[in-house]
Amino acid sequence: MTDQEKIRVAGEYFVRVDNGSPEVLDLFHEDVELYFPKFGFGFGKESFFEMIKGFDGSLEFIQHDYDQLKFMPSGDFVIVEGTSKGKLSGKDWQGGKTPGGRFCNVFKFRDNLIASVHIYLDPDYTGEDKARFKWGENRTW
Numbered sequence: 001m002t003d004q005e006k007i008r009v010a011g012e013y014f015v016r017v018d019n020g021s022p023e024v025l026d027l028f029h030e031d032v033e034l035y036f037p038k039f040g041f042g043f044g045k046e047s048f049f050e051m052i053k054g055f056d057g058s059l060e061f062i063q064h065d066y067d068q069l070k071f072m073p074s075g076d077f078v079i080v081e082g083t084s085k086g087k088l089s090g091k092d093w094q095g096g097k098t099p100g101g102r103f104c105n106v107f108k109f110r111d112n113l114i115a116s117v118h119i120y121l122d123p124d125y126t127g128e129d130k131a132r133f134k135w136g137e138n139r140t141w
Contacts, residue, residue, distance in 0.1 A: 060090070
């Protein structure tokens with residue numbers, strides 16, 4: 001795949017995730033490897049749904065900021081840094097304005113499909129875990 005093809009597929013991943021489309025699985029290799037904080041590793045397409053179940057229905061919506069995504073291709077990989085906004089358990093978050101919402105995904109491609117996606121972010125989207133972190137409220141997000 002060319003770098004532009006990998007970037008197109010990675011971009012399509014975010015659109016399908018935001019739309020809640022089960023067709024996101026069509027972008028994955030059969031034995032895809034997934035990583036998400038607190039979930040750990042999952043293997044195979046069905047592990048994507050196992051990861052989503054961890055939100056226990058509390059994720060009302062998510063929208064990635066498509067025009068702000070930074071795609072960095074390198075060999076079989078595309079690294080994507082960006083922000084998202086959404087609602088979790090009735091509370092809003094917006095990357096760059098609240099503590100949650102900034103992320104970095106590392107995609108690896110094989111056979112024109114996503115062979116792995118490792119998602120790096122703070123899963124405390126709405127900042128409910130403040131008590132353990134002592135930096136204070138006056139931070140730039």
